[in-house]
Amino acid sequence: MKSTHLLIICSLLLVACQPKSQITEIVNEPSYSADLSVDGRYVLVSTANNGLQLWDLQTKTQKYQWTQDDSQNSAIDTKIANNLKYAASLSNHSVALWSMENGQSLGWWSLPSTGQSLAISDTGSLLIGLTDGSVMSLDPANNSLIKFLGHSEKVNSVALSNDGTLALTGANDKQVILWHAKTGQPIHTWALPTRAIKVAISQDGSLVFAADSTNQGLFWQASDGQTLGKLNISRRQMNFSAARFTNDNKHLLTGTPAREVSLWQISNGKMLANWRVSRTEHAQIKGAVVYSVAEPTNNHISSISSNGLLETWSLPVQ
Numbered sequence: 266m267k268s269t270h271l272l273i274i275c276s277l278l279l280v281a282c283q284p285k286s287q288i289t290e291i292v293n294e295p296s297y298s299a300d301l302s303v304d305g306r307y308v309l310v311s312t313a314n315n316g317l318q319l320w321d322l323q324t325k326t327q328k329y330q331w332t333q334d335d336s337q338n339s340a341i342d343t344k345i346a347n348n349l350k351y352a353a354s355l356s357n358h359s360v361a362l363w364s365m366e367n368g369q370s371l372g373w374w375s376l377p378s379t380g381q382s383l384a385i386s387d388t389g390s391l392l393i394g395l396t397d398g399s400v401m402s403l404d405p406a407n408n409s410l411i412k413f414l415g416h417s418e419k420v421n422s423v424a425l426s427n428d429g430t431l432a433l434t435g436a437n438d439k440q441v442i443l444w445h446a447k448t449g450q451p452i453h454t455w456a457l458p459t460r461a462i463k464v465a466i467s468q469d470g471s472l473v474f475a476a477d478s479t480n481q482g483l484f485w486q487a488s489d490g491q492t493l494g495k496l497n498i499s500r501r502q503m504n505f506s507a508a509r510f511t512n513d514n515k516h517l518l519t520g521t522p523a524r525e526v527s528l529w530q531i532s533n534g535k536m537l538a539n540w541r542v543s544r545t546e547h548a549q550i551k552g553a554v555v556y557s558v559a560e561p562t563n564n565h566i567s568s569i570s571s572n573g574l575l576e577t578w579s580l581p582v583q
Contacts, residue, residue, distance in 0.1 A: 520555025
């Protein structure tokens with residue numbers, strides 16, 4: 266269903282010495298999840314009262330509105346494929362696949378356990394992390410379903426390579442596993458000091474990242490499993506709610522549940538820039554969870570957070 270709702274755009278100077286950001290209010294109601302497309306053109310938001318909303322940020326209009334299922338279950342995770350052809354949504358009990366080209370539903374599947382995390386590839390294949398420690402690797406185009414049993418506890422984060430062949434999963438068992446999404450065969454396994462909270466894989470599948478529940482964020486080479494480095498985090502705890510490699514594989518973008526957006530250099534783990542997302546004018550909760558981060562151009566980054574605000578910053582000159 267198409268809509269012509271217009272977004273409200275405003276710019277303001279953020280507090281302290283933060284640079285100016287452009288702020289766009291996407292929704293003004295509670296949200297459970299949101300995902301920016303890799304180029305920052307689209308955002309898919311799961312709202313409390315109006316279902317799933319796909320916004321075209323270039324035309325500033327709502328393109329489609331979807332409902333997860335008939336039981337009014339809200340989606341807790343949302344994803345947009347990097348080729349902009351597919352979108353997916355995950356509730357506690359089901360996963361749905363949508364066409365971004367015509368808005369049609371491409372499939373709906375119930376889950377054998379409570380859903381926790383979601384990833385999507387350019388082929389429309391899905392990866393679903395479950396609270397029972399298993400992972401579903403679903404390929405609707407080939408009518409294929411694999412249940413991966415490599416973890417022993419809740420799977421907190423999952424990622425897929427663009428072509429859907431490589432799966433990356435992190436769980437409460439402190440394990441991060443890279444495996445073949447089509448066969449379930451493990452490739453590499455790494456152990457973190459504490460439970461794995463967030464994982465990410467580069468678009469070409471060459472680099473992987475994982476962070477635990479304290480202050481450890483590490484990079485590995487997918488081909489041989491070699492450790493490439495770690496984030497230089499000085500504080501005792503820094504959890505990530507979002508992570509994405511930049512298009513050139515030289516940097517990592519992250520978001521936290523504490524309003525932070527950061528840019529990191531992969532070669533030395535240095536934080537190059539750090540911003541805090543804004544609060545809404547009438548926000549009852551002071552904090553905001555950064556749901557997703559993206560690189561619309563080589564000179565800008567964007568974020569979408571639980572306050573319903575899309576923010577875009579200019580990157581510092583290096």
